[in-house]
Amino acid sequence: xxxxxLIQQWRHRGWLLAASLLVMAALxxxxxxxxxxxxxxxxxxxxxxxxxVLASHDSFAIGEEVIAAFEAEHNATVQVLTLGDAGxxxxxxxxxxxxxxxxxxxxxxxxxxxxxxxxxxxxxxPSPLLEQIPDDLELDPEHRLLPVDYGFVNLNADSEWFTQKxxxxxxxxxxxxxxxxxxxxxxxxxxxxxxxxxxxxxTIDHFGEDGYLDFWRALKANDVLITDGWSEAYFEHFTxxxxxxxxxxxxxxxxxxxxxxxxxxxxxxxKPASVxxxxxxxAFRQIEFVGVLKGAAQPELAQRFVDFMLDTTFQxxxxxxxxxxxxxxxxxxxxxxxxxxxxxxxxxVFDPFAIEANRQRWLQAWADVMSQ
Numbered sequence: 135x136x137x138x139x140l141i142q143q144w145r146h147r148g149w150l151l152a153a154s155l156l157v158m159a160a161l162x163x164x165x166x167x168x169x170x171x172x173x174x175x176x177x178x179x180x181x182x183x184x185x186x187v188l189a190s191h192d193s194f195a196i197g198e199e200v201i202a203a204f205e206a207e208h209n210a211t212v213q214v215l216t217l218g219d220a221g222x223x224x225x226x227x228x229x230x231x232x233x234x235x236x237x238x239x240x241x242x243x244x245x246x247x248x249x250x251x252x253x254x255x256x257x258x259x260p261s262p263l264l265e266q267i268p269d270d271l272e273l274d275p276e277h278r279l280l281p282v283d284y285g286f287v288n289l290n291a292d293s294e295w296f297t298q299k300x301x302x303x304x305x306x307x308x309x310x311x312x313x314x315x316x317x318x319x320x321x322x323x324x325x326x327x328x329x330x331x332x333x334x335x336x337t338i339d340h341f342g343e344d345g346y347l348d349f350w351r352a353l354k355a356n357d358v359l360i361t362d363g364w365s366e367a368y369f370e371h372f373t374x375x376x377x378x379x380x381x382x383x384x385x386x387x388x389x390x391x392x393x394x395x396x397x398x399x400x401x402x403x404x405k406p407a408s409v410x411x412x413x414x415x416x417a418f419r420q421i422e423f424v425g426v427l428k429g430a431a432q433p434e435l436a437q438r439f440v441d442f443m444l445d446t447t448f449q450x451x452x453x454x455x456x457x458x459x460x461x462x463x464x465x466x467x468x469x470x471x472x473x474x475x476x477x478x479x480x481x482x483v484f485d486p487f488a489i490e491a492n493r494q495r496w497l498q499a500w501a502d503v504m505s506q
Contacts, residue, residue: 248490340415
C-alpha cells in the first residue's frame with residue numbers, strides 16, 4: 135500500500151501536537167480507504183479493460199483490427215481460446231459446464247447443434263442483429279445458438295497434380311473407391327471433426343443406411359487417410375494446402391476453399407491450384423453458430439460480442455479469414471471470393487434433431503467398419 139502524502143512539513147512548533155494528531159488521522163484514513171483512485175493531477179484513473187474469453191475451434195480467424203475495434207468500443211480485452219477441432223472443442227465446453235472455460239463459444243455447427251443444445255450449456259440471447267440474418271440459417275428458436283457463417287463441405291482436388299499425372303478427376307463418390315484413386319483421398323474423422331461428420335452424413339443421405347457402410351469399407355480398402363481434424367487433412371496432407379509437402383491430391387474441405395489458394399500463394403498465382411468437385415450427393419451445407427455460455431464471468435459483454443459478430447464489421451472479414459460465407463447478407467463479398475468460391479447445386483441439408491437421434495449409432499457403426 136502506498137503511504138498517503140497529505141502533510142509534507144510543518145514549520146511552526148506551536149502546531150506540532152496538532153500536526154501529530156492530523157498525521158495519525160491521515161494514516162488511519164489510508165489504512166481504511168486504501169490507495170486513492172485519482173491520478174496526481176486529480177483526475178480519476180481509467181478503468182482497467184475487462185477480459186472477455188471467446189472459446190472456439192482451431193480454424194477460427196478474424197483480423198486483429200476487427201477485434202481491436204470491439205476492444206476499443208467496450209474497454210475490453212478479447213482472449214481467444216482455441217480448443218481443437220469443432221467436435222473436440224464442443225466436448226471440452228460440455229465437460230467444463232460447471233466451471234466454464236470461457237464467456238462464449240463459437241464453432242458449433244448444424245451437425246453438432248442438437249448435441250450442444252441437449253447439453254444445456256448455452257444461455258438464450260435474442261440479439262437484435264438477428265433481424266438481419268436469414269430465417270433459414272436460424273435453427274434454434276430459443277436463440278441459444280445464433281448463426282454467424284455458413285459454407286458447403288465438399289471435395290477439393292489439386293487440378294495441376296491430376297493434369298501432370300494424366301489422371302481424370304473423379305466424377306462420382308463411387309469413383310473414390312476405384313483403384314485409380316487409391317491412396318489419394320484424405321478426410322477428417324467424423325467423430326472429432328464437424329466437416330468429417332458432415333461428409334459422413336452426406337454419404338448416409340446418398341447411399342442410404344443400407345449402403346453407406348459398404349461405401350466406407352471400399353474407401354478403407356482404397357487406402358483413404360483419416361485425420362483427427364480438418365486442419366491436419368488440409369494443411370499437412372493435401373498437396374495444395376501443404377505447399378507440396380503432402381501426398382494426397384483429394385481432400386474433404388469446402389467449396390469456398392479455392393480462394394485461399396490465391397491469398398496464401400507464395401508463387402504469385404492469381405488463380406487457385408485447387409478446384410471444387412461437386413460429386414453428386416457429396417456436398418453438405420454447414421452453418422456455424424455462437425452462443426453465450428451459462429455461468430459466464432462476463433455475460434453482458436459476451437452478448438455485446440455476439441452482436442458484434444453478427445454486425446457488418448465482423449461479417450465482412452469472414453470470407454477472406456475463415457473462407458466461408460457471412461450469415462449477414464448485407465455484407466458485400468470480396469471480388470476474389472465471388473470469383474472462385476462456389477455454391478454446389480444440390481447440397482445435403484440434414485435435420486439437426488435426426489442427427490442427434492442417430493449420431494452415436496452411425497458413428498459407432500462407422501468406427502466398427504474402419505477398425506476392421
